[in-house]
Amino acid sequence: MPPSYLASLREKLANASDCSGRFLWGATSSVSLANLLRGTSLGGRVRQLWGRSVLVATRDQLATALALIELDGVASRLVICPPDIPAKHLPSVIAKSGVNAIVSDHDLQDHGGSGGPLLVTCSLAIRPIKEEQIEHRSTDWVLLTSGTTGAPKLLMHNLGSLTAPIKINQNPGTGVVWGTFYDIRRYGGMQIFLRAVLGRGSLVLSSADESAANHLLRLGSLGVTHVSGTASHWRRALMSPEARAIAPRYIRLSGEIADQSILNTLRSFYPQAAVSHAFASTEAGVAFEVNDGLEGFPASLVGTRGEVEMKIVNDSLRIRSARIAAGYVGEENGVLTDDMGFVDTGDIVELRGDRYYFLGRRHGVINIGGLKVYPEEVEAVINRHPAVRMSIVRSRRNPITGSLVSADVVLKGAPDQGNGNGQFENFKREILQICHESLAAHKVPATIRCVPALEVAAAGKLVRPHA
Amino acid sequence: MSIRSAVISQVQQIGIEAKKDLPPLTDDLALLDSGLDSLTIAIVVTRLEDTLGLDPFTESDDISYPVTLGDFIRFYENAAKLSGVAPGEAS
Numbered sequence: 310m311p312p313s314y315l316a317s318l319r320e321k322l323a324n325a326s327d328c329s330g331r332f333l334w335g336a337t338s339s340v341s342l343a344n345l346l347r348g349t350s351l352g353g354r355v356r357q358l359w360g361r362s363v364l365v366a367t368r369d370q371l372a373t374a375l376a377l378i379e380l381d382g383v384a385s386r387l388v389i390c391p392p393d394i395p396a397k398h399l400p401s402v403i404a405k406s407g408v409n410a411i412v413s414d415h416d417l418q419d420h421g422g423s424g425g426p427l428l429v430t431c432s433l434a435i436r437p438i439k440e441e442q443i444e445h446r447s448t449d450w451v452l453l454t455s456g457t458t459g460a461p462k463l464l465m466h467n468l469g470s471l472t473a474p475i476k477i478n479q480n481p482g483t484g485v486v487w488g489t490f491y492d493i494r495r496y497g498g499m500q501i502f503l504r505a506v507l508g509r510g511s512l513v514l515s516s517a518d519e520s521a522a523n524h525l526l527r528l529g530s531l532g533v534t535h536v537s538g539t540a541s542h543w544r545r546a547l548m549s550p551e552a553r554a555i556a557p558r559y560i561r562l563s564g565e566i567a568d569q570s571i572l573n574t575l576r577s578f579y580p581q582a583a584v585s586h587a588f589a590s591t592e593a594g595v596a597f598e599v600n601d602g603l604e605g606f607p608a609s610l611v612g613t614r615g616e617v618e619m620k621i622v623n624d625s626l627r628i629r630s631a632r633i634a635a636g637y638v639g640e641e642n643g644v645l646t647d648d649m650g651f652v653d654t655g656d657i658v659e660l661r662g663d664r665y666y667f668l669g670r671r672h673g674v675i676n677i678g679g680l681k682v683y684p685e686e687v688e689a690v691i692n693r694h695p696a697v698r699m700s701i702v703r704s705r706r707n708p709i710t711g712s713l714v715s716a717d718v719v720l721k722g723a724p725d726q727g728n729g730n731g732q733f734e735n736f737k738r739e740i741l742q743i744c745h746e747s748l749a750a751h752k753v754p755a756t757i758r759c760v761p762a763l764e765v766a767a768a769g770k771l772v773r774p775h776a
Numbered sequence: 777m778s779i780r781s782a783v784i785s786q787v788q789q790i791g792i793e794a795k796k797d798l799p800p801l802t803d804d805l806a807l808l809d810s811g812l813d814s815l816t817i818a819i820v821v822t823r824l825e826d827t828l829g830l831d832p833f834t835e836s837d838d839i840s841y842p843v844t845l846g847d848f849i850r851f852y853e854n855a856a857k858l859s860g861v862a863p864g865e866a867s
Contacts, residue, residue: 548817552843678815756822
């Protein structure tokens with residue numbers, strides 16, 4: 310075995326002491342991990358996918374989970390399609406990442422499958438199969454994250470970078486049932502999927518079609534012990550009548566700023582649980598976890614040499630570790646790291662006493678419940694309205710979702726068409742309609758104001774405050 | 777306009793914008809069962825801050841979250857009392 314050999318996810322699972330009694334539970338069906346090791350969800354076509362760049366584009370998260378376990382160490386690339394990627398972006402994702410096979414659980418015609426990629430169906434019904442020897446190869450995992458123009462950015466990871474933050478020895482033993490409000494096709498959810506598979510646990514997946522109450526009931530009935538989500542996910546859970554259906558012993562927040570209020574509320578609502586918040590991004594991986602129940606993070610984490618190194622440059626947090634992505638797929642997104650190998654997270658921090666606190670994101674990027682919104686994308690849609698001269702989109706703090714999108718617009722023509730004016734109210738309705746037609750719901754401005762002018766810097770760009 | 781009717785009116789408005797048929801808005805209706813999700817509830821909170829000048833989530837020391845529409849309305853009524861804003865006939 311060469312020193313660079315990285316055991317595949319399936320091998321790691323097979324090497325775990327015992328898979329009996331371990332499950333991946335979807336919203337409508339479940340799969341026993343022991344059965345998966347003795348069978349296939351891909352109709353026995355794994356060999357045909359050897360060395361291929363495979364787009365995993367399933368409706369059901371469970372199907373993605375099965376395909377990842379079967380194809381790591383087999384495919385050259387696994388391009389993991391998140392649930393809400395607009396169809397118009399798929400051809401460029403396929404082209405950029407050299408996709409020549411697609412794994413899906415539904416009719417593949419939607420993905421332009423006629424152009425030649427090998428199409429393989431992933432089924433939730435595991436078919437028993439005789440084990441066959443397939444030459445092991447290293448597999449890139451490509452994760453998609455949002456980009457400035459609305460087109461996704463493709464980040465290259467592998468099982469090594471994705472699992473580097475996971476300390477199996479610290480795994481709290483057997484009987485662990487993970488649950489997450491995330492989708493596992495995003496970095497935050499992927500971390501939980503891998504923790505469950507590599508540890509000795511089971512995992513309860515979320516479903517976009519399920520209400521918060523039903524999801525909590527399902528998590529509760531399956532005896533979930535460890536639950537992760539963004540601060541916004543947790544606020545939604547606490548607003549549900551079924552919040553008491555779960556009694557986790559570990560609660561993890563990541564993906565957006567965890568403020569003191571949500572940390573306190575979770576501690577008093579689930580007194581039996583350890584509450585931890587982590588800083589992670591698709592680009593930089595998991596940087597740290599904070600377990601002292603306080604918002605922000607200890608200043609002592611910055612500047613020390615360890616598994617993860619952090620520095621602050623122009624108030625922005627930069628991170629270097631074996632957990633960061635290897636780079637972007639496709640050159641137009643530029644380089645991921647600075648000369649020293651640090652990823653600039655774009656998260657602005659402020660030192661108060663012996664702790665750093667997150668203030669928001671540079672370049673006005675808005676984080677709504679863990680989903681990034683680039684103001685330029687929303688402004689471009691608003692500016693399509695014929696009466697709009699220019700607009701600026703910024704973040705507005707919100708106690709439910711962390712932030713919301715708020716827009717200021719400058720109208721063409723007379724500057725007296727201000728707020729409260731009947732004509733502006735009509736424009737506002739029309740602008741909102743254009744936004745609803747072109748943008749995901751969380752990107753549509755919650756409030757729109759009419760302003761006489763916007764501040765433009767010397768270089769001709771809009772002046773953007775930190776979001 | 778009372779606090780109660782201001783809240784109800786914003787909930788109805790967001791229902792129209794989000795093209796959701798809302799069930800009868802009774803006090804015991806669970807907010808997240810009303811057809812609204814946390815994003816639309818967040819928008820209601822922001823608009824109520826603009827129209828009433830109240831943000832009971834941030835201003836209040838009470839760290840429980842409202843589950844029903846009645847809880848939600850009481851959140852605003854209590855915040856109005858604390859801040860001295862006239863609560864109107866709903867009090």
